[in-house]
Amino acid sequence: MKDHDYLALDGYSMHVFLTVLEQGSLASAADKLGITKTVIGNCLTKLRSVFHDPLFVRTGGQEIVATARAESLGERMRLVLADMQQLTAEQVFKPKQTALHFTVGTNDFQRDLILPELYRQVASETKEFSLRTLISEYPSLELLRTGKADLLLSPVAPEGTDILYKRLFIDQPRCFFDGNARQAPRTLADFRNARYVGLNLVDGQRVVPLAAPIARELEQQVAIRVPNFSDMASFMRGSDLLAIAPGMLRMGALSGFSSSIPPFNLPSVFMFMLWHKRHQGDPAHQWVRNQLEAAVSGVMERVKLAKA
Structure with missing residues (x-):
């Protein structure tokens, strides 16, 4: 096999191959998969060119038998397909099993007011949590774009479609x-x-x-x-x-x-939470953003009590 032959492999062809291997018949495999024998033949032709092996040979009539190479490939393909399935499975975030390391660009106002509350909340819910702050009156959006920060707390709503934001509170x-x-x-x-x-x-x-x-x-x-x-x-x-x-x-x-x-x-003084678009769908990042909003809510409740 050439070094680059493996790049021609695809999950569907391997799934078809395993079905034929298990059924021992092209017709039975076609019935189980709900496809034609022509589609099965095309998949097997692709795999034969990759492995340089006939994979299945006829024993007479319509009966086929797997070659020694095909038999050896079966279990390994099952493992590969299981890994591929896991790779595409929806991510499930489990805080208690996760170590999180976040960097937040902020000024000292939000750092002292909000981040201690955030740290206490997240540290109590995760396996491990570390928090780093980058202090600036108006944190640069480049911190998000370059990956130097995971979140920004800023009084300025961003410009640019790659930066997402949510208002946290208004102060006077x-x-x-x-x-x-x-x-x-x-x-x-x-x-x-x-x-x-x-x-x-x-x-x-x-x-x-x-x-x-x-x-x-x-x-x-x-x-x-x-x-x-x-x-x-x-x-x-x-x-x-x-x-x-x-x-x-x-x-x-x-x-x-x-x-x-x-x-x-x-x-009025506005305060926004900013993050990069690439983190929008990340379960861990979403969870931390929710925790930050909860931390702000806790702080605002204390502000109300202080005014009362």
């Missing part, structure tokens, strides 16, 4: 400050005369325009820029600095600070 901005170091700003003038700590304006990351005129105005009042929300705390503590940040940070990095709702409208 609040003004954070150290209540031990300064009074709460109350009027628009208080906000305009204040100095702020804000996030770095890194090229390629800040892709959401500051639509509200007041937001653009206050952006000019930023005195200190830091890479993450959690880094704001050390600068705000003991100072008169303000920070305009997602309100849910009250339960995270800015939990030790006072906060208030600004007396002007600011754009």
Whole structure:
């Protein structure tokens, strides 16, 4: 047999061969399979060219007998077909039998707020779970496209048909400050005369325009820029600095600070879960996405209780 002959094999021809081998007759095999003897003959001709063996020979009349090679091929073909069947069978995801390793691109806001809950849920339901985070204010879609991340948590809905997404929640901005170091700003003038700590304006990351005129105005009042929300705390503590940040940070990095709702409208903060299209039908990935949504629901319930 030539090295590449095996590429001519197909499951249907092997199934026909095994039926003929079991029935010991072309006519009986045709009846069982519901096909004509011509179709059976074509399948056997293909296999004869692959194995360079007649496979079946006539003993007189319509009776046939398998060659020694055909007899030896029978059990091995059954194993091959069983493997092919398993290969095409629908995947069944069993968390307790699975080791999962996920990388999530996120900013520190979602990392601190959501991912601990996700880890606890998934780790309790799986054989093994490891979670890695890649921190960026606006995680790049290339992390998904290159396979460097399995999921992204981002305030920006993606562009591109290869990236899928689902909105997780909507938050409202609040003004954070150290209540031990300064009074709460109350009027628009208080906000305009204040100095702020804000996030770095890194090229390629800040892709959401500051639509509200007041937001653009206050952006000019930023005195200190830091890479993450959690880094704001050390600068705000003991100072008169303000920070305009997602309100849910009250339960995270800015939990030790006072906060208030600004007396002007600011754009809502959206949060999306993003994944690549190639993972859409993967049972394990689907399960983790469902777990993430459940984790967000748990966090939102705690937010409601904190407001009550």
